[in-house]
Amino acid sequence: MQILIHSADAEQWQTAIAKALPKAKVITSDAALEERQDADYLVAWQPPGWLFEEQQALKGIINLGAGVDALLNNPALPAGIPIVKLRDAGMADPMIDYVRYAVLHFQRDFDHYARQQARRQWLERPLASKAEWGIGVLGLGAIGARVAQALAADGFPVHGWSRHPKALDGVRCYHGKEGLATLLGQVKSLVTLLPNTPATRGIINAETLAALPQGASLINPGRGSLIDEAALLDALGPANAETGGGKDDGNGDTGRLRGAVLDAFAREPLPAESPLWRHPHVLITPHMAAPTPRGAALEQVIDTLRAWQAGEQVPSIDPSAGY
Ligand code: GLV
Numbered sequence: 001m002q003i004l005i006h007s008a009d010a011e012q013w014q015t016a017i018a019k020a021l022p023k024a025k026v027i028t029s030d031a032a033l034e035e036r037q038d039a040d041y042l043v044a045w046q047p048p049g050w051l052f053e054e055q056q057a058l059k060g061i062i063n064l065g066a067g068v069d070a071l072l073n074n075p076a077l078p079a080g081i082p083i084v085k086l087r088d089a090g091m092a093d094p095m096i097d098y099v100r101y102a103v104l105h106f107q108r109d110f111d112h113y114a115r116q117q118a119r120r121q122w123l124e125r126p127l128a129s130k131a132e133w134g135i136g137v138l139g140l141g142a143i144g145a146r147v148a149q150a151l152a153a154d155g156f157p158v159h160g161w162s163r164h165p166k167a168l169d170g171v172r173c174y175h176g177k178e179g180l181a182t183l184l185g186q187v188k189s190l191v192t193l194l195p196n197t198p199a200t201r202g203i204i205n206a207e208t209l210a211a212l213p214q215g216a217s218l219i220n221p222g223r224g225s226l227i228d229e230a231a232l233l234d235a236l237g238p239a240n241a242e243t244g245g246g247k248d249d250g251n252g253d254t255g256r257l258r259g260a261v262l263d264a265f266a267r268e269p270l271p272a273e274s275p276l277w278r279h280p281h282v283l284i285t286p287h288m289a290a291p292t293p294r295g296a297a298l299e300q301v302i303d304t305l306r307a308w309q310a311g312e313q314v315p316s317i318d319p320s321a322g323y
Contacts, residue, residue, distance in 0.1 A: 001309055004029060004039035004055070006047040007064050012294060013043065013301075020302045041308065043301055045292070049076030060084065060308050060316075062301050065292055066091055066143055067223060068317050069196035082316035084304050085323075090296030092146035095193075095221060098289040099147050100154065102219040102261035103189050107133050111259050111281065130155040136187035138180075138203070139194035139222060140166050140173070141323070143290065147193060159183045163199065184211035189219055196223040197322030206231040215258045221289035224265035229276065232260060239279045255281070263289040 001024040005013045010028035018026040027036050029044075029051055038057045045064040052058075053076055063071055063085040071077060105111055109125045116123055133156050137148040140162040152158040152170035160171045161183050167173055174183045180203075184190070190212060194200040204218065205228040220227055233239075237255025259281035265274075268287055276282050307314045317323060 001025070001041070001305070002027070002039045003041050003043060003305065004036055004051075006042065006044040006051055008045070009294070013064075013298075016294060016298050017043070017301065017305070020298070021305060024305070041305060043305075044071075046070040047074070049074055052076040052078055060304075060314075062086075062304055063317075064297065064301075066141070066290075067195055068323060069223065069225070072319055072322055079319075082314070083319070084314050084316050086292060086297050086300055087142040088146065088296075089300050090293040091290040092143045094293075095143050095290035096147050096150040098221050098263065098285075099151065099191055099219060102217075102221075102283070103133075103135060103151065103156070103191075105261060105283065106189055106217040106258060111283075115280070131157065133157070133189070134159060134187040136161065136183045136190045137171075138183075138190070138192045138226075140168060140171075141193070141195070144193035145171075147191065159186060180208070181211055184208060185213065187212065187216060189217045191219045191221070192226045193222045194226055195323035196225040199322070201225050202228045204228060204232065206234065209235040209257060212257070214256055216256075217258045218260040218262075220260070221263040224268065226264075227262075227266070229266055229274075232257070233275055233279070236260065236279055236281055239275060257281075259283070261285075263287055 003017060003024050003026045006029040007013055014026050014028050029036060037054060039055055040057060041060045042055065042058055043062045043064060058081050061081055061083045063083060066086055068083060068085050071083060107128050112125060135151050135156045136159045137144055138161045140148060140160045145168055148158050148160045148168060148171045158171045160168055160173045161180055162175050165175045174180065192204060194203065203226050209231055235255055235257040261283045262276065263285045264287055270276065270284065276284060304314050
């Protein structure tokens with residue numbers, strides 16, 4: 001069995017996989033062409049097109065992340081090869097922490113207090129009740145489901161939404177277009193954890209943002225493609241919110257949307273000229289919410305490679321659905 005690895009930390013993966021599968025030949029995409037040709041399996045994160053063009057014997061691809069969008073959008077990806085993605089694989093825990101931090105940012109008024117601090121203003125705001133702080137989680141895959149259940153366990157009413165009907169303990173689940181409209185009307189924080197597919201592109205747009213209650217907040221640690229950034233900026237109101245806008249209460253709440261915590265963008269890195277960088281109600285992180293940890297992910301990678309080697313079927317993604 002010959003395994004080819006492409007990732008920023010390919011050498012660490014190479015060492016770990018070679019140790020777990022001592023009979024396999026494990027090489028990285030940095031190896032000489034004659035070394036790396038005719039691999040049976042590719043283990044990769046965002047592989048370049050040339051890698052597919054030179055590999056003619058691939059029998060399976062393991063995606064070293066949860067989202068397969070970069071892979072499926074690669075025009076050189078050959079059709080018909082099973083693709084297995086990581087499912088949770090240690091990513092859900094850091095994602096839960098990220099989302100929890102972002103929810104508390106708004107529910108505990110840290111955004112307001114940061115602006116008050118800039119004005120040296122000592123003013124305690126009334127504590128918003130968790131029980132009245134509805135949270136919507138769009139996307140109930142391996143990671144979204146864990147996030148929804150963790151927030152529900154924290155005491156927030158959590159509403160989950162997925163393409164197909166799902167049931168999750170402690171989470172009120174919705175699906176379909178109507179389900180989405182019902183969910184949006186009830187949430188103070190909306191968390192987007194959907195995959196990037198043709199069906200989810202721009203799902204957060206002028207219409208869906210307008211369906212949120214006044215003062216709601218958006219948290220996107222998923223994919224930039226989910227958000228119509230122009231509509232988001234519009235919903236956030238003027239960038240000089242401290243001084244502009246009619247509804248300003250001194251804390252800069254001028255838009256229908258109170259604020260956004262964003263980790264994923266249509267273009268990454270987020271271009272310097274993006275107005276999102278400067279918006280006082282936007283907190284930006286550089287796609288760091290849930291990096292793939294090698295430990296738990298390695299187990300899934302090895303299990304998949306062993307199963308393939310034994311001729312077993314492994315649940316793979318549906319390229320037409322995009323996840
Ligand atoms: C990260 O964005 C992933 O898809 O795992």
